Amino acid sequence: MNEGIFYAQNNNMHYNISLPPAHLSSFVQYFWQVQVDFANKKNFTHISTASSCSGLQFYFEGGFGNAQNSSFVSFEKAAVFHGQTNSPEDFITNGSAGIFGVKFYPFAVPLLFGVPATELTNQILTLDILLGSEGTALIERIYTARDFTERVGATSQFLINQMDVTKPLDGRIVDAVHLINLRNGITDLASLLKKVSLSERQFERKFNEMIGFTPKSYAKIVRFEYAKNCFETNTQSFTDIATLCGYYDQAHFNRDFKALSGHTPKAYHRNYSALKPDV
Known part of the structure; x- marks a missing residue:
């Protein structure tokens, strides 16, 4: 699920975007956050289109379900890596929800995760599986952050530590x-x-x-x-x-x-x- 587009019945939606600090700008495009709040419980849809880039998403409030899946698989309180993908999906929620995300440049995967990008194409992996205890610690920092600015700061510091400068890009x-x-x-x-x-x-x-x-x-x-x-x-x-x-x-x-x-x-x-x- 990437940031795609969001649509709903009214404008009870807040979107934030922030460019990365200079030392991350070579592989992070931007940080983003969307929050929706619907007292009327009308369905809110997120169109997640094919994307040339990978990213991280933290569902810190409420949750989304896969609109194509009859079992309504939930992303509630989830933190995932979403690989670059040529496969679109729609996700829905019928209440309050909040997502914080990071959009990478296409060549970020080998530098950040130490594997060929092909291994993560069309993959959605929870951060504790992908990153182990470090991923779990990041999730906790994001969930306890007070606002968008704190989430950007915590994720920026994590990515600085995660970056493998010994593997130069071609x-x-x-x-x-x-x-x-x-x-x-x-x-x-x-x-x-x-x-x-x-x-x-x-x-x-x-x-x-x-x-x-x-x-x-x-x-x-x-x-x-x-x-x-x-x-x-x-x-x-x-x-x-x-x-x-x-x-x-x-x-x-x-x-x-x-x-x-x-x-x-x-x-x-x-x-x-x-x-x-x-x-």
């Missing part, structure tokens, strides 16, 4: 990631190979180990994220967005968007724009 892969991001996923393998001066096989192996996806799959998700951002920041038509994002045609755009968000472009845009209730 600058060629970092450069390739930055290029894909700069081009909003609209790129091709040939241009990336020229940039990194590696054989195709070497490049794909190294990229997969560090990022958790092949270059092609990563670019596909980045392009989807760009299209999603276009929905959220302007009023262009679906056709114009599809063209801007380099899709061959509207059908291709619709198919990719549904696969990576779980919703058609029209339904996603409606939920984001109108904050529709899930009833």
